Amino acid sequence: MHKGLGAVATVLVQNGTLRPSDAIVFGDKWGRIKSMHDQYDSNIFCAGPSFPVKITGLSDLAEAGCEFIVVENEKKAKELAEARFEKHELRTLQATKKFTLESIVKKEIKILPIILRADAQGSLEALKASLLKIHSDKAALSIVNAEVGEISESDIRLAYASKAIILGFHTKIESHAEPIIKQLKVIVKQHDIIYHAIDDVKELMRSILDKLEEHHDIGEAKVIALFKSSQLGIIAGCLITDGIIKRNSHVRIIRDGEKIFQTKISSLKRVKEDVKEVSKGVECGIVVENFSDIKKDDILQAYDITYLEQQL
Template sequence: HVDHGKTTLLDTIRNTNVVAGEAGGITQQISAYQVDVAGKKITFLDTPGHAAFSAMRARGARITDIAVLIIAADDGIMPQTEECIKVARQAGVQILVAITKCDKPTANVDRVKQQLQKRGLTPEDWGGDIICCPVSGVTGEGVDSLLENILVQAEVLELQANPNRRANGYVIESELQQGLGPCATLLVEGGTLKVGDAILIGEHFGKVRALIDDRGRRIKEAPPSTPVKCTGLSGVPEAGAEFRVMLDEKRARTLAEETARERKEEELSSSKATTLDALMSRMAAEGRRELNVIVKSDTQGSLEAIVEALGQIKSEKVGLNVIGTGTGNVSLTDVKKAAAGKAIIVGFDISNDSGVQSQARHDGVRIASFRIIYELLDYVKQCMLDLIPAEFKEVVLGHAEIKAIYDIGKLGKIAGSQMLDGRLVAKEKYRILRKGEKVWDGKVQTLRHFKDEVKEVTGQQECGVCFANFEGFQTGDIIECYALEELPRSL
């Protein structure tokens, strides 16, 4: 769950096993790390804990052999923790529990164990088969025993792979990086990935130009269960896609093009061509307003999470269509697409290419970029609310009775009135009631108290009212002043 201390724990594990003098201070985009424990290597995948990133966690569970479930001792099991348990069980992955924040005074390890037992995960010291390790990412206590337990589990499960064959594995994360082009973080599952290998990932292919490990060093080859960043691809692959090394680049290209063609055909058959007229008439018939959005993000994984979270926004009054997605900065093509589809562009952790802002101003396209996913979602919701027409409710402000009528040359007739209740405000709307029936509705030209023009009249005062373009009032008529208040909009 978010804020349970996953990354802090990993930092502690890495600092105790990483030579401090190495490319320190580089924040790896690879959220996969490898550590050495007693001469054996363990690869960790760090997944986000936010509710929005469920697809990422599911992908993490599919790729791994052992899932370490992190639960904070002070919070206990949270909704995302339950989701992780479900995902790990579906993927058939061995679960190991690390109870973090044990250095806090509010920590209660036994309560966490009780919660685990309720969900069918009985801790080992209570006669079950789930290993629970109390740890603290801050003080580092219990970390060694956690790593030992992971190695013990690995031996029990007899996890083995053959390094002497062509590599295959999964894409953990992918992005378009300046200076490097399309990059993918790969986790080698079997075989050894080498520089110069012809690689195929779905509809993308390429020759491995460089392999960069989780410490930012260039390496020649990556043995099984090593996380590496790979460059030299033809495009940004989908996160979670499977990769495999082909005999040569020509074969990889043929297969990639075949996959791309199949996907295009599928897309075309699923989306029946809608003409603009048909679309407009459909919208008019349904009476629904639509907000079109183009989503851009730094990595494929967060892009997927954002699109999924946008799909969760439900509204009766406004439809939300994601008409385009992509990784990398906002480009001129995106702006043109947004202008054509009357869409807004939202970005996550990216910037704009040169010339994009001026083009967007010219085409009237709104571009907003965010660093926090919840702010992005709130912005989209606000844009949807802005499409809903305003609804008003009427608030009666006050009444006055016409006692006398004066004719003042240029101004015309003025109604000399006595306040009955509330107040009369010059800028608001007025109606005249005769025996409870409405005679006229409109604005006033001037509102006077004796000779002075005033903005409002209150209490039991007398006043003179001159109505805009209306002189058919009589003594005894009631003047009613009312305002229209905008109601808060809701999806």
């Protein structure tokens, strides 16, 4: 992308002759050639087979290796490019729907939306290829947009609307876009080394994974009596049979050997006094959250929860 000339491409003519004002189609984009330059940057007015030439007048950047054809006129070029674009969009939509359905079935895949910006088409394609090689059964990338150029205000607003991060490779942020980044709190990452960019994206993918709960049993109590309180509701009179029971501990309620409910302790008393914890062999009063059907001989298993970060 040239600041004065717009999109520029170097092409190699395979058949026929290419001239200024020719209407061309490449992929799902089009153009009308404004100027042609040879390898010495001199203006030329025709190029035959096996002749490399730099052309301007393109609607957008061409991908490396993309074939182009000359058509009758600019109108035909637009129509053909639009038809190709619609076909491409339909394929993308079908692939997205399939991926989404698979994700729903698995119920585990997290999606990281990302916007890519690079200094040149070759850099952009290399970055995309490397990112798409990241494999994980738990998280996946969704490339919202990928273009050549500086990170602009519109890129920031697109990232905000799509909840995406922006990854810039060998490119800068436009000066007037900086305040928008802070205002909208969009994450922007910039790298000059592709391996660092990939590692950063992997870390971002890992960060969106849900943390895994790990339970650590700390104590057990047996319900030996029940009391009613106008303020607290049902109070379970318990004997601590193992370990300790702490106020606000998570508990499993076990009846006849089976877990019937899982909740937290909301109140822990010892001789009518609130206490922080009670040890083995001591009797206490326990009130649990959101469960009033507690019965004599129920077992309360107390445990702590730690949250572990997942790996991709």
